Amino acid sequence: MDSNSVFPRISLLVFLFICAAYNAVNAVNVFNIRDNNGIPDGKTDNSQALLSTWEKACKVDGGTVLVPSGIYYVKSALLQGPCIGQTIFSVMGTLMASASPLTQESWIEFNQVDGLSITGNGVFDGQGSSTWAHNGNHNAKASSTCTASLKLKFVRNSSIEGITSKNSEMFHLHVNNCDGIVISHMSILAPIDSPNTDGIHVSSSNNVRISNVNIATGDDCISLGPGTTNIDISGITCGPGHGISIGSLGKYPDEKDVAGITVTNCTLSNTLNGVRIKTWAPSPPSIVSNVTFQDILLKNADNPVIIDQQYCPSNSCSHQGDSRVQIKDVKFVNIHGSSSIPDAVNVVCSKSMPCQGIEFSGLNIIMNGNGQPTTATCSNVNADFLGNTVPTHCS
Numbered sequence: 512m513d514s515n516s517v518f519p520r521i522s523l524l525v526f527l528f529i530c531a532a533y534n535a536v537n538a539v540n541v542f543n544i545r546d547n548n549g550i551p552d553g554k555t556d557n558s559q560a561l562l563s564t565w566e567k568a569c570k571v572d573g574g575t576v577l578v579p580s581g582i583y584y585v586k587s588a589l590l591q592g593p594c595i596g597q598t599i600f601s602v603m604g605t606l607m608a609s610a611s612p613l614t615q616e617s618w619i620e621f622n623q624v625d626g627l628s629i630t631g632n633g634v635f636d637g638q639g640s641s642t643w644a645h646n647g648n649h650n651a652k653a654s655s656t657c658t659a660s661l662k663l664k665f666v667r668n669s670s671i672e673g674i675t676s677k678n679s680e681m682f683h684l685h686v687n688n689c690d691g692i693v694i695s696h697m698s699i700l701a702p703i704d705s706p707n708t709d710g711i712h713v714s715s716s717n718n719v720r721i722s723n724v725n726i727a728t729g730d731d732c733i734s735l736g737p738g739t740t741n742i743d744i745s746g747i748t749c750g751p752g753h754g755i756s757i758g759s760l761g762k763y764p765d766e767k768d769v770a771g772i773t774v775t776n777c778t779l780s781n782t783l784n785g786v787r788i789k790t791w792a793p794s795p796p797s798i799v800s801n802v803t804f805q806d807i808l809l810k811n812a813d814n815p816v817i818i819d820q821q822y823c824p825s826n827s828c829s830h831q832g833d834s835r836v837q838i839k840d841v842k843f844v845n846i847h848g849s850s851s852i853p854d855a856v857n858v859v860c861s862k863s864m865p866c867q868g869i870e871f872s873g874l875n876i877i878m879n880g881n882g883q884p885t886t887a888t889c890s891n892v893n894a895d896f897l898g899n900t901v902p903t904h905c906s
């Protein structure tokens with residue numbers, strides 16, 4: 512052996528050693544549910560297996576829960592933080608719920624976690640079909656619990672990406688009391704006749720960005736509840752579904768205001784509604800302000816643009832008094848496409864708190880089929896129609 516060949520060999524050995532060390536570190540951070548008694552037979556309850564896998568990952572910075580391919584039945588799981596550092600929840604297989612109804616608020620819930628990343632191409636299968644029959648009377652099933660398939664509560668600086676949610680009992684994804692959440696490239700699927708299966712419901716949360724999500728479900732594709740601020744929604748395809756909705760608001764006393772909402776570049780196909788703000792009547796005071804719906808394509812929407820301050824499904828309210836939710840500074844910019852009904856724009860504001868600063872520009876909604884212009888109906892509002900719009904004004 513001459514001295515010239517020694518050096519490369521040593522560096523190769525050093526290199527291999529570094530690789531091995533690097534892999535070992537990585538492997539130490541990955542906690543596979545299979546190694547924690549997880550059984551992907553679709554019937555063994557893996558709740559405990561998922562929980563113990565989570566607890567290990569949560570104790571390591573960069574700890575990763577791995578759910579590999581296979582069907583893992585999980586009755587329910589509360590995955591609690593805070594964790595040591597960043598935590599990754601990687602789903603490559605299917606997490607499957609029970610086919611019988613749950614009585615708690617969520618099936619799989621992440622609570623008090625900062626720096627969580629839910630990722631992978633796997634599926635959260637809520638198996639909700641047996642509960643849908645009970646969801647019909649709007650105020651939820653017999654237990655009146657609104658069970659979400661996936662819930663984030665007190666979660667901050669976190670993301671969800673890639674996964675699919677299908678057939679949730681009620682909400683697919685509920686973001687509650689969170690700050691700094693990025694949701695992208697998800698798919699959300701449930702049949703058109705599955706009641707209350709909102710795609711993404713956000714409540715009491717700040718700074719949430721939702722982009723490039725395909726949603727086909729039985730209720731609102733996205734709904735924003737009280738106390739939602741700085742919410743940016745873009746690149747959503749919705750349909751079937753009930754469109755993108757702020758509300759319903761004003762059902763309970765002391766609701767927090769809604770402010771800083773933008774909805775842009777979305778396509779809504781064959782939806783029951785398009786873009787909507789709804790408040791109950793009567794309702795206690797709160798404010799909705801600084802809302803922009805922009806670049807929305809409607810394909811055969813049933814009620815393309817709605818502000819409804821007399822919201823009262825299934826005649827469940829007294830109708831004694833007005834909504835006292837003040838709606839102001841709402842811009843509809845470049846909302847275009849086709850409606851299934853002639854009265855495409857419906858702005859019904861509160862008599863005691865008329866809407867302020869409602870503005871339409873670049874509006875062009877025609878009748879599906881014959882291409883006739885549509886009309887607009889308004890009450891308790893002076894809406895501005897800027898430039899050439901169809902419909903041209905409120906009647």
Ligand SMILES: *[C@@H]1O[C@H](CO)[C@@H](O)[C@H](O)[C@H]1NC(C)=O
Binds near residue numbers: 625626667668691
């Ligand atoms: C979230 O991220 C921002 C910006 O990176 C940082 O300033 C903030 O402290 C983080 N909050 C938490 C709770 O980690």
Ligand SMILES: *[C@@H]1O[C@H](CO)[C@@H](O)[C@H](O)[C@H]1NC(C)=O
Binds near residue numbers: 745747778
């Ligand atoms: C608009 O949304 C579509 C998805 O519907 C996406 O593919 C596209 O990149 C978005 N465009 C912009 C400019 O964000």
Ligand SMILES: *[C@@H]1O[C@H](CO)[C@@H](O)[C@H](O)[C@H]1NC(C)=O
Binds near residue numbers: 742771773801
């Ligand atoms: C309106 O909301 C956007 C975020 O959607 C925010 O950037 C902007 O500062 C807000 N404007 C006012 C006047 O509050």
